[in-house]
Amino acid sequence: MQAIRSRFTFLFRSTKGLVLVAIAAIALVTAIFGMLSGPMVEWGVKDVVVRLLDLDLVPAEREGRIIMLYHAIAMAVVAIAVYLITAVVPMKPHEQATINATVTAGYILSMICGLAFAYLGHEWIFHGLWLFGLSLVFFAGILLAAALWPWRRDYQIKDTAYAHWGRIDLERAAFFTMAVATLGSAMFGAVTGSYWGNGHETFLAEDLIREPHKTNLEYSIIGHLHIMLTLIAVAVALIVGRRFDFKGPLHKISMPIMIIGTIVITIGAWTVVPIPPIAHMIIYFGSVPVLLAALFMVIFGFRKLIQEGLAKSGGRGFGASLKALVHDPLRFGMLWQMVFMNFTVSFIGIFVAVKLDEIFRVWPARDERLILTGHWHVLSGIVATIILFYYADMVGLKGKVRQWFGWLVIVGSDVAFASVTIFEVKRLFVSEADQQPVVNWTMALADIGLIVVLVMLAGLMVWRLVDLFKRDGQWRTELRHDPHVGIAQGDAPESLAAAQELSK
Numbered sequence: 001m002q003a004i005r006s007r008f009t010f011l012f013r014s015t016k017g018l019v020l021v022a023i024a025a026i027a028l029v030t031a032i033f034g035m036l037s038g039p040m041v042e043w044g045v046k047d048v049v050v051r052l053l054d055l056d057l058v059p060a061e062r063e064g065r066i067i068m069l070y071h072a073i074a075m076a077v078v079a080i081a082v083y084l085i086t087a088v089v090p091m092k093p094h095e096q097a098t099i100n101a102t103v104t105a106g107y108i109l110s111m112i113c114g115l116a117f118a119y120l121g122h123e124w125i126f127h128g129l130w131l132f133g134l135s136l137v138f139f140a141g142i143l144l145a146a147a148l149w150p151w152r153r154d155y156q157i158k159d160t161a162y163a164h165w166g167r168i169d170l171e172r173a174a175f176f177t178m179a180v181a182t183l184g185s186a187m188f189g190a191v192t193g194s195y196w197g198n199g200h201e202t203f204l205a206e207d208l209i210r211e212p213h214k215t216n217l218e219y220s221i222i223g224h225l226h227i228m229l230t231l232i233a234v235a236v237a238l239i240v241g242r243r244f245d246f247k248g249p250l251h252k253i254s255m256p257i258m259i260i261g262t263i264v265i266t267i268g269a270w271t272v273v274p275i276p277p278i279a280h281m282i283i284y285f286g287s288v289p290v291l292l293a294a295l296f297m298v299i300f301g302f303r304k305l306i307q308e309g310l311a312k313s314g315g316r317g318f319g320a321s322l323k324a325l326v327h328d329p330l331r332f333g334m335l336w337q338m339v340f341m342n343f344t345v346s347f348i349g350i351f352v353a354v355k356l357d358e359i360f361r362v363w364p365a366r367d368e369r370l371i372l373t374g375h376w377h378v379l380s381g382i383v384a385t386i387i388l389f390y391y392a393d394m395v396g397l398k399g400k401v402r403q404w405f406g407w408l409v410i411v412g413s414d415v416a417f418a419s420v421t422i423f424e425v426k427r428l429f430v431s432e433a434d435q436q437p438v439v440n441w442t443m444a445l446a447d448i449g450l451i452v453v454l455v456m457l458a459g460l461m462v463w464r465l466v467d468l469f470k471r472d473g474q475w476r477t478e479l480r481h482d483p484h485v486g487i488a489q490g491d492a493p494e495s496l497a498a499a500q501e502l503s504k
Helices: 002-013 015-036 045-053 059-088 093-119 124-147 170-193 216-243 249-270 276-313 317-325 329-354 365-394 399-424 436-468 474-480 483-488 496-503
Strands: none
Touching (some): 002 015, 002 093, 002 436, 015 474, 059 365, 093 124, 093 483, 170 216, 216 276, 216 329, 216 365, 249 276, 276 317, 276 329, 329 399, 399 436
């Protein structure tokens, strides 16, 4: 009984355990429902899965199922972000415990009940429990925003190397701004959801690209989709900044513009309903400071990696610096993916927006739809790999395993995302009649790259599962050294150093 209790405490009280459960849930859902599309359909795998699980796949309800699936995965990702924020940002022990417990109950309930409602027949009690789970996640967000309140005296800035305004910690203010913007943007989508069946019908945003007239409810869903993914990316960027102990002159520039950019982007997404013609202009205006803040963090992180690598090797010169930069693929990968994102997401998105009427609206609707679908999926995929690098670094992968895992995820994901990007815009350089070879090799590379990433993820999950069955496995050491579990049990004093221990 004590063995079960200890493992339960690790999985649902410690930060590393909570993140592990959420990643495992996402991996399981992705593995199962990923077999219902893509090449799995052609290979007959979908039919086998449908029969084994007795899935109810009415073609007319496809959009609704996809929306449920996206929300199931998104809630788990939000939960991971919450766990990492409560681990690296100082707050009261009871706040950290309450927030984590609430968001855990919320995402698990919404994931299980949402997927049961969507894929196993429409038992409406599951739909009600799905909504209740989403409400718990929202309530956890309210608790998080309250805990992040930057004007508390307890959390005034003590080290002036970090961005501050008077005694206010601007990094904490950036976390707070992101949390409040996320709550408002969640309501943006929830209000529309309340009109389902009463003036609003289920749709996928990419299906409306050529509709000349859209309802306010349709515009709100489009805005909700864009801003929620953006704010998750902002949260992950801030968390990674804590991992690298981002500070100094670049930090003092980055945090104010990150706050301003987050506010402007959020306002831009919300104005999609009342003033859609200029909403994208506001979003682009807000994107610039956010991207600059991320760039400054990458510059700081690259410099730190080079300094640490040179200190270990004792080398000098450009070659030694380059080798030092990439000596740790996990920490390098967190930053590199932010750079790579610009080539596969940001630059492509800006180019499409600038040339929309001149080039892309001339294409068949299917080709423009591919750009939108790929754009969102690549961004979410890059965010997922950053989280994966963060977790692998947090649990302490070492030696050759660390090198192989890091580089295979970097190369596999980047090959996949680059191939998808080329597939999206292939009509820029190949005609419709001659596009099949490009389609063949881009899809093949994308599938191979994603398979590599998924195999690495599966290996990581198997290692953690095997370790969990060991009496004195690494999980017990992680539980023993988790500062928040110790604080909650009264074994350690509440302090900034204890709250930040997990981030170093």
